[in-house]
Amino acid sequence: MTPVIRTDVGHKKGVGVWAFALALLTAGALAHVAVRMHGIQIAYELGRERRTNTELEERRRRLNIEIGMLKDPGRVVGLARDKLQMGPPAPGNVVRLDPGVVLASGGRP
Secondary structure, eight states: OOOOOOSSHHHHHHHHHHHHHHHHHHHHHHHHHHHHHHHHHHHHHHHHHHHHHHHHHHHHHHHHHHHHHHTOHHHHHHIIIIISOOOSOOGGGOOOOOTTOOOOTTSOO
């Protein structure tokens, strides 16, 4: 019997190595694309959150202005006088206390 020499064995092993390397390269490229896509998605979400933050800051600024207008002493006095029919107390309703005198719960010394 003569020994059989196979010349294509190394070639098949080389194809397997190249196929494995190509598979690794493809997996790496897909992972890179996935990471980039995730980064773009995060950037879009960040943009939306910044826009929401800007809108909320503007709303807070308007509400602070509104609070300032509602706390205006002239407005409060006008509401008390016109809507609630309030005015200065009658002279008989004013209680003057000497220093050190404490009122009981009844209101008169």
